[in-house]
Amino acid sequence: MQTVLLAAGEGTRMRPLTAHTPKPMLPVADRPLCAHTADAAIAAGTDELILVIGYEADAVREYFGEEYRGIPVKYATQDQQLGTAHAVRAAREHLDDDFAVLYGDDLYDPASIQELFENAPGITAYRAENPSNYGVLDTDGERVVGVTEKPDSPETNLVSAGACVLPGEAREWLDVEQSERGEYELTDVLDRVFAEYEVSYTELDRWMGVGRPWELLEANEWKLAALDGRVDGDVSERAELRGPVVVEEGAHVEPGVVVEGPALIRAGAHVGPNAYVRGATLLGEGVRVGNGVEIKNSVVMAGTHVPHLSYVGDSVLGRDVNFGANTTVANLRHDDSPVNQTVKGDRVSTGRRKYGVVVGDGTKTGVHTTLYPGVVLDAGTRTEPDETVARDR
Template sequence: MDDCMALILAAGQGVRMRSAIPKVLHSLCGKPIISYIISAVKDAGVKKCVVVTGPGGESIKDVLGDGLDYVYQAERLGTGHAVMMARHYLTSDHKYALVLPGDVPLIKNTTLRCLYDTTREGGYAAVVLTAIMNDPKGYGRIIRDSQGNVTAIVEDKDADESQKAIKEVNSAIYCFDANVLNGALDMIDNNNAQHEYYLTDVLAAIANQGLKVGAVTVEQPEEVIGINDRVQLARAEMLLRREIAVRWMTEGVTIIDPTSVYIDTDVEIGQDTVIYPGNVLEHGTRIGRQCILYPNSRLSNAIIGDRVTIQSSVIIDSEVGDDTTVGPFAYLRPGTRIGKGTRIGDFVEIKNSIIGDGTKVPHLCYVGDADVGKKVNFGCGSVVVNYDGVRKYRTIVKDNAFIGCNANLVSPVEVEENAYIAAGSTITDKVPAGALAIARAKQVVKEGWVAKKFKKGTEEE
């Protein structure tokens, strides 16, 4: 498709979204709506992509970045007007032009390729992508002649009763002969209910010149649904989530209840992994083989090895090695790297730390800004005290160290190999290899103290 460019219309205000965020930037399974359209266009083989933005559209360019061309539509005077703003691209080296809105995220690259092939091979001046809908309300209706060629598209607001009965609708996705489109833009006006320049009127203008206008009908109408409000956004999310779940189940992943699992589009999952209900797998997450994700975990940009078990935990911007167990109710914060065969237990929080292979942090612990070696044991309630109120410091715990229950390691501090920390200690100095560190007040027992206290209280009354 080197001789085809794409023009994506993204200047719509999206007032029904009731949002300060441009409609096409709302998130759908972890990506902006418009990014799906751009991916479909590029995967179809189109290299030149032009995006039409309007007031407030600077954020669209910020999100999409370089590699695309941008055109600004200062006044929103309709889809035909939006194409007029980019008409100088229609006189370039590209013979064909795909034109599509920025809010149809379920469109497939294979469909766009079919649309292009039909235009080129059939000698059409324009081809419109259509769908058959049981409830066509709100969509433009396709008008055909006796030979099946498209003669016009009538917008819903302008349609009469007989036209409203037509179930074949316009998807707002087209492939044009670029030169023909450029010339036809001069033939349309805004004499309609909306007082806008309709791109649909271009097809009638082309047909009136005796040129061929065809149509390609999608098999699944859901592929061309647009998103104009949050209800439609939720529907698209549901359809895309179902598609993602089916894809992974086909690849050998067990998903107990696909309707209750939320998997972003770029997540990767290994074979024989089992995912229970309530899991949320967000952008950038990669999960290995034979893992078990029990209910109600959230993983965001998390890299999970093979044979890992996770229970009701949150893992963000972190890595977990093979054969490790996490949770329940663990929180791995950004910058954390967990080794192989480790145990991160219940109500454990780890932040910006490296935890070596075979280390156990079983329960009720906080480890922050620490480099922990292999086969270290953290007792219940132990804490790495990494913050003095102004700065954060790192602690080093080397291989085979044993940290007793309710011990505090006050950073920066180092615990060397095979050292032991007595329960209840607050460690502020280096602990040598093989040493036992005890840092707590000596226990004092006063026999008979309770009886004396209460006897004294009685005398005072």
């Protein structure tokens, strides 16, 4: 079994976090998002990974190399992101026989991916709360016979989760016509597979697409909760670790620090003294958390500094951010409504009652800055001392 892993996209809905990093390479617990998918394919028995790359491709190549966990890796370049069939077509020259297609910005429970591989050809399915937002599977017993895109009145809540295993013959069916959206859709390839093969479906126990910043928080909540606590770094005897906490080799936790898991403190990070880290929190490589800081349920990416009496809650901070002393993130609306965020020009509900800010790489805040819930700071933003930021910048 070969696995085509789609990892070419920028992730415009994830901006500004993708200003310098492709969405599939954003951190989820101890590895990039797409590495969780690659690991699931390897656990399921894939013989080869074919990564379709495009935006910031070097980041993907550097991480996976020519061999990943003992499995050979090949690369195919998709210069323009013109749809899923277009992406798979970029990998066609590497395909020899049956092949899986997995999405580098989705998370799957690994056991279901193994079941998918064992029952090829097949497609993954999921029980959705709002099936009208997805492609709904048309089934005949255990067989899939079609997919109806976003029906107004779906007859079932069983929707397509995208991941699939296709017969080798499908390599020749990738030259589909452009859809109304102007893309080359893999669903058009699947229609022919449904017509010519008995296609099973594997119902996923858990699945999520990670397309927006608050979904990156949710992804980390999922994967951090699965970690077993361990201490390989330097933790003061006067620090307290509660629950599953991982302190990697080269990390330092100073006296007076309290860490409530699930939490991951990566290599080179330095926490404290007297800091409080709680919730599902990821502190990336080289992060600095200073005296009296509280960080709750957040993703803090590599090289970021949060010094001196600051509060960060339910937030995503990009790489090499520097918060001035006593920077405060507000993460709760006074009316208790879900926090909204602007995504590609539209105000969208995050669905989260507690949600802080999204901060792009290299941003710096002045001392005593206050950031309102749902605010997005673009990469390289600056704030002034004592400034209150209530709108995106």
